[in-house]
Amino acid sequence: MTPSPRIVYVNGTYLPLEEAKIPVMDRGFLFGDGIYEVSAVLHGRTIDNLPHLERLDRSLGEIAIKNPHSINEWIAIQDELIARNGLAEGLIYIEVTRGVYERDFTCPPDIAPTVVMFTQAKPFRDNPLAKTGAAIITLPDLRWKRRDIKSTALLAQVLAKQAAKAAGVAETWMVEDGHVTEGASSTAFIVTRAGEIVTRELSTSILPGVTRRTLMKIAANLQMKVVERAFTVDEAMNAAEIFFTSASTIAMPVVTIDGKTVGGGTPGPVVAKLREMYFEEVENS
Numbered sequence: 296m297t298p299s300p301r302i303v304y305v306n307g308t309y310l311p312l313e314e315a316k317i318p319v320m321d322r323g324f325l326f327g328d329g330i331y332e333v334s335a336v337l338h339g340r341t342i343d344n345l346p347h348l349e350r351l352d353r354s355l356g357e358i359a360i361k362n363p364h365s366i367n368e369w370i371a372i373q374d375e376l377i378a379r380n381g382l383a384e385g386l387i388y389i390e391v392t393r394g395v396y397e398r399d400f401t402c403p404p405d406i407a408p409t410v411v412m413f414t415q416a417k418p419f420r421d422n423p424l425a426k427t428g429a430a431i432i433t434l435p436d437l438r439w440k441r442r443d444i445k446s447t448a449l450l451a452q453v454l455a456k457q458a459a460k461a462a463g464v465a466e467t468w469m470v471e472d473g474h475v476t477e478g479a480s481s482t483a484f485i486v487t488r489a490g491e492i493v494t495r496e497l498s499t500s501i502l503p504g505v506t507r508r509t510l511m512k513i514a515a516n517l518q519m520k521v522v523e524r525a526f527t528v529d530e531a532m533n534a535a536e537i538f539f540t541s542a543s544t545i546a547m548p549v550v551t552i553d554g555k556t557v558g559g560g561t562p563g564p565v566v567a568k569l570r571e572m573y574f575e576e577v578e579n580s
């Protein structure tokens with residue numbers, strides 16, 4: 296059987312990945328001057344997608360790139376790309392850069408943004424790691440000060456993820472002023488021994504996670520107490536449960552931090568319940 300080519304989207308055209316080209320002078324390539332979003336796809340359709348497209352619009356606005364598409368246009372392109380790739384479960388990626396211009400830190404405000412989109416097949420519904428729990432490490436947060444913007448300039452996260460990989464663990468939690476900011480590509484949560492779900496309050500220090508928001512709503516509906524405040528690594532080490540959330544992991548229990556067993560060494564009931572309810576909601580919506 297000949298494998299069908301992977302189809303990507305570049306500026307209005309669907310084409311095989313091998314044929315897709317981005318100009319050398321694209322500012323996304325030269326400066327990391329762009330915004331991205333990642334939505335999950337389950338059973339061939341996007342889940343929890345609207346808040347991702349709203350966050351895309353907000354991030355673009357914050358760095359003065361004109362959003363080239365309406366929400367409905369984005370959804371139509373996403374659906375078409377999912378269909379063309381026959382994607383059942385995985386991720387859909389959107390990147391919008393400021394566009395192409397001779398290399399210069401500044402450029403005219405009206406150059407046309409570059410849009411690139413692709414899908415990635417990646418089963419996450421029945422991720423075996425969610426049953427055993429993940430290991431993480433902690434490292435200083437080296438990022439810039441506008442982490443609420445989903446910028447494609449991800450060097451600090453790349454280094455944090457490479458360190459995680461070298462340590463043989465799934466994620467790095469980044470620490471600043473003695474407190475956890477967030478994961479390299481996820482939101483950080485603990486459940487205290489008193490049963491409170493704790494995650495950092497929204498600010499320019501962290502990305503406003505879409506999965507964070509949805510799981511907080513689910514927790515509130517289950518009468519679970521959610522507190523938004525910063526916490527220390529020590530608190531996490533002594534918490535009843537530890538987990539992280541993102542579009543690609545949903546809710547992932549953590550069982551070791553920096554090589555030390557935490558949360559009793561097994562995934563706890565709160566994260567298991569939130570994960571279960573999340574899939575129940577998205578699968579029945």
Ligand code: PDD
Pocket residue numbers: 333477478479480481482502503504505506507540541542543
């Ligand atoms: N990352 N914090 C950071 C720094 C992230 O990069 C992400 C997501 C999150 C979780 O956000 P959400 O729940 O909206 O996915 C938090 C994506 C998945 C990525 O970079 O691939």
